[in-house]
Amino acid sequence: MVRLEKDLLGEREVPATVYYGIHTMRALENFPLTEYKVSPVLIKAIALIKKTAAEVNFELGYLTKEKGQAIAQAADEILNGQWQDQFVVDALQGGAGTSTNMNVNEVLANRAIELLGGQKGNYSLVHPLNDVNMHQSTNDVYPTALRIAAIWLLKPLSEGCAALQEALQAKEAAFAGVIKVGRTEMQDAVPIMLGQEFSAYAGAIARDRWRLHKVEERLRQAALGGTAIGTGINANKKYIFMVNDRVRQYAGIGLARAENMIDVIQNADVFVEVSGLLKALAVNLGKISHDLRLLSSGPRAGLRELRLPERQAGSSIMPGKVNPIIPEAVNQTAFHIMASDMAITMAAQSGQLELNAFMPLIAHHLLGSLKILTNAVHILDEFCVQGLTADEEHCRNLLENSQVSVTALVPHIGYDLASKVARRASEENITIRAAALALAVLPAEKLDAILDPRAMTRPGIAGTPK
Known part of the structure; x- marks a missing residue:
């Protein structure tokens, strides 16, 4: 079963059961790129904006009560995790995120149509553009949603850093009496306490935690109502103030209407700044992981100063071998984040004139980095650092036999x-x-x-x- 939909370019058959429409169908055809889908967190942030816009437009008399409530209810369903299988466009897409915005518009419209008792595709009841997208543009919705989604994901990452910092500080205390060889350039240097080494690790993560906590302030400028390029064309002035205030309430974060919406819409440097701090965290996680692998090397023919928790058998051919898999996984995460940072940097500087066409790439890598780093911090803390032990006798023997x-x-x-x-x-x-x-x-x-x-x-x- 199919339904027939129309757009500027003509007609297309759309599967009758799906909630998306012709614009999403064209995006599926045009962008068979990565098989990565748009971040669910970004979809929820867009849905939150659509809900807010529908309510404000109803209150200002631009939408009927029935339409406004139906769109808001459909958006609430998305915010509660429903209909995720309907967001099908590729994470990388031309058009500055228009395909993602239209995917959300169409799903909301068709679900609202159902709630009003109609059949999907009957856009005379609720229209994806005239109603769901009223007083909006992809160009103000998408970057604002990205800011909201990034702030939402920053909090669990910051909390994860706090937990990792505490775990490292616990080892600092536990290893305070373990004396060992300190090394520079992989050579014996001077004595150091193992606890002192862990104090440095904890200090590095503490800095990352603070930087991530503070950078949220940079993301709090919303551009809703700026529409196409930040001038606010086709947006009611009351709508501009009301929609930004209510989005702040619903998002639960300290958003504020940007004083210069033209700046916020065309420039993506804030995302480069956030990405740079994620890269700094990745650098510290990678360095710590390298050290843990080295200090636990052996166990008979290496440094063997630390014992890592044994998580799984390490070889399909060498019996008894257990590898430092958690630090290795964190190292790979660090490399991935650094590569993503380069992609974000290039995309941000490639924006031209009043809009950055490469926002989907920025969103994909930024939100992905936030999520991946949160997972990496968690496994390093829970699966590795918390279970670390020291071979105190071996540390002392190495020191006594050295010339440090x-x-x-x-x-x-x-x-x-x-x-x-x-x-x-x-x-x-x-x-x-x-x-x-x-x-x-x-x-x-x-x-x-x-x-x-x-x-x-x-x-x-x-x-x-x-």
């Missing part, structure tokens, strides 16, 4: 003589203390005070009064 303590001698005997001590220890495979005694650089008692590894993990000169 030689640095503490420099303030007392100078760099050149300390280098001779290090060379002697290396050539004879003895400790720094033994080499220093052999060269008679300092009395044994003084050496013991200087070479206390724990003293080297605190500010000051080891072996001198505090």
Whole structure:
């Protein structure tokens, strides 16, 4: 069964059972690109705007009560998770998001028609453009919906960062007494407490958490009523004020009508800013994950200072092998986010004159990055960090067999003589203390005070009064 619909370009048969219409059908034909669908969060944000517009237009006398209520009820159904299978256009599309906007318009119109007792496609009851899209343009709806969706997704990501930060701080406390070799450029450097290493990880995530919390402010400018290019053509002035105020209430976030809607519609730099902070979080997650993989390497022939939770068997050919799969997955997520950031950057700078035609690419990558990062933060926290343990004895043995303590001698005997001590220890495979005694650089008692590894993990000169 089909129904016949018309548009500017002619007629098309549309399956009778679907809620979308001819504009969506043409988009399906025109954009068989990625098989990725538009983010459900973005669809909900658009539906929220359509609900608000319908209510305001009814209150201002532009829609009948029956139409306004039917559109609003259909939008509520979408907000409650219904009809997701009707949003079928590809995430990447020409037209600055028009296909997505029309997909939502048609679904809302046809569902509203049903609610009024009509048959899908009878647009004399509720029209996708004349009624659902009244006082709107894709160009003000889509970027505003993207801002709303991004803010909605920022909150769980920020909360996930808070939980990860707490987990890292818990390990900082748990490992406060574990002394080990600190390394620079993959080489032995000076002693450090394992807890101190984790304090640095926690500090990095704390910065990300704060940055993400603050960047929400940049997204709070709504352009509803700006219509095509931000001038507000075809939008009633009362509608402009009312729709922005009510969207803020329904969205539950601090939106405000942009003072310069032309700016908000044509420029996408705010999304680049948000993406840059997501990239910064990805960088920190990737660095932490690399460290966890390295510090847990082995277990017999590697560093083996940390033990990661065992999540699954690691090899189809090597019995007993368990791989660091959670950090590996987080690393891959980090690479993905960095690539998405580049796509967002290029799309934003490619906007021309009064509109950015590449908003669908920005939306796809930005909202996808927010969701993926939230998942990555969660698994790193729950499946890895919380279950980390330290091999304290092995850490201590590595430290005792290293030459990292030689640095503490420099303030007392100078760099050149300390280098001779290090060379002697290396050539004879003895400790720094033994080499220093052999060269008679300092009395044994003084050496013991200087070479206390724990003293080297605190500010000051080891072996001198505090």
